Amino acid sequence: MAGHAHAHGDHSGHSHTVAADADRRWLRAALILITAFMAVEVVIGFVARSLALISDAAHMLTDAASIVLALIAMRLAARPARGGYTYGLKRAEILSAQANGVTLLVLSVWLAYEAVHRLVEPPEVTGGLVLVTALAGVVVNLVATWCISKANRSSLNVEGAYQHILTDLFGFIATAVAGAVVLTTGFARADAIASLLVVALMLKAGIGLVRDSGRIFMEAAPAGVDPDALGDRLVAADQVVEIHDLHIWEITSGDPALSAHVLVAPGGDCHKVRRTLQELLAAEYGITHATLQVDHLGEQDSGGELLRIGDRQAPDTADQPSGAHCADTHGPVHRPGPHDH
Incomplete structure (x- = not known):
């Protein structure tokens, strides 16, 4: 999946x-x-x-x-x-x-x-x-x-x-x-x-x-929305193990949009996780235009590499794994527990 x-x-x-x-x-x-x-x-x-x-x-x-x-x-x-x-x-x-x-x-x-x-x-x-x-x-x-x-x-x-x-x-x-x-x-x-x-x-x-x-x-997050807090809120959802490439912006005033890459625990229900996150975004943040890419942790991407926690590092990191998924995550990575920002 x-x-x-x-x-x-x-x-x-x-x-x-x-x-x-x-x-x-x-x-x-x-x-x-x-x-x-x-x-x-x-x-x-x-x-x-x-x-x-x-x-x-x-x-x-x-x-x-x-x-x-x-x-x-x-x-x-x-x-x-x-x-x-x-x-x-x-x-x-x-x-x-x-x-x-x-x-x-x-x-x-x-x-x-x-x-x-x-x-x-x-x-x-x-x-x-x-x-x-x-x-x-x-x-x-x-x-x-x-x-x-x-x-x-x-x-x-x-x-x-x-x-x-x-x-x-x-x-x-x-x-x-x-x-x-x-x-x-x-x-x-x-x-x-x-x-x-x-x-x-x-x-x-x-x-x-x-x-x-x-x-x-400048594609800033809407006033009153803290992207870090929102990312932490999303990653706290059941079966979610990581959120990265999280972007929040406004198309015009009062018309917020969001996109993110979501990694789900192996065997988790991707569709259910997506629905849960979109309902949360609409109810708590008023964001009804959300595009979420949902993948299972450990599955192979189209490029042949495994999706692993820890592969997403800054692009200038010397020990960047070859073929790492999302080499440049454009912002903080959100994981359950102690947050890696």
């Missing part, structure tokens, strides 16, 4: 058509709101000579772009797998999330530069116009934030658009306070200080998005 490679995955569960349609409706509603208000805000920002308003409008432009990007990515990700793209275009959503994060970082650098310049040489700012426009912006962003919060934020793509809108909401609150300060005290630098607060929020959101999308591109 050597060389049983079993694939198991709930592919039908990955395309939630109804939920995706609802997500798109909420995103489109937020897009219409933001685009309309942004056009008004740019005009008022130039009239009032307020960097805080213009920076908010610039951020709203990236909000609109982030939602458009999210909508395009959702449509691409929904396409079925074909040709060379065996997972389909699911990672288009992660590309979108990363683009949103990078946009936030680039914009924050530009706004920080402008804000520092205005701190040194503050221009005249029309506080009343700034205050009224910012308060209107708070209302618009509250509604837009609510719209996007109704969509599925477990998608890193939707979360990217949400972070854009949320930082904009905080930005408008800071701008409204700055407008009130300028109006009541004449302290023009309040406008630039408000811009710097928005910059700090944009940096935080941007770094988070780039980090999280980078983890998926």
Whole structure:
């Protein structure tokens, strides 16, 4: 029974058509709101000579772009797998999330530069116009934030658009306070200080998005899953004597996948072990897309060598046995008892 490679995955569960349609409706509603208000805000920002308003409008432009990007990515990700793209275009959503994060970082650098310049040489700012426009912006962003919060934020793509809108909401609150300060005290630098607060929020959101999308591109294990602990959990199952070549990654946010080579005790039931491990992965880790190669310990592989514990050593080990199985195991080997990591 050597060389049983079993694939198991709930592919039908990955395309939630109804939920995706609802997500798109909420995103489109937020897009219409933001685009309309942004056009008004740019005009008022130039009239009032307020960097805080213009920076908010610039951020709203990236909000609109982030939602458009999210909508395009959702449509691409929904396409079925074909040709060379065996997972389909699911990672288009992660590309979108990363683009949103990078946009936030680039914009924050530009706004920080402008804000520092205005701190040194503050221009005249029309506080009343700034205050009224910012308060209107708070209302618009509250509604837009609510719209996007109704969509599925477990998608890193939707979360990217949400972070854009949320930082904009905080930005408008800071701008409204700055407008009130300028109006009541004449302290023009309040406008630039408000811009710097928005910059700090944009940096935080941007770094988070780039980090999280980078983890998926680098095939890192999903956040909250410790591959070593998971390997130890699998090898503790009945009849399992070794787990190696264990890989855990995410195809897109919320869509984890796993592959592993499992060695079973001689005479053990390979099929039962595979089913047990896949049920464990689904129940305890939410991993329903698992590919497990299950072999009996001591059986001959197709190359003629016996599968033995201890044959899997680092590729640069001097005493590597000739014909050893899985010469490079790509990570730790998990065995019952004292763990050989």
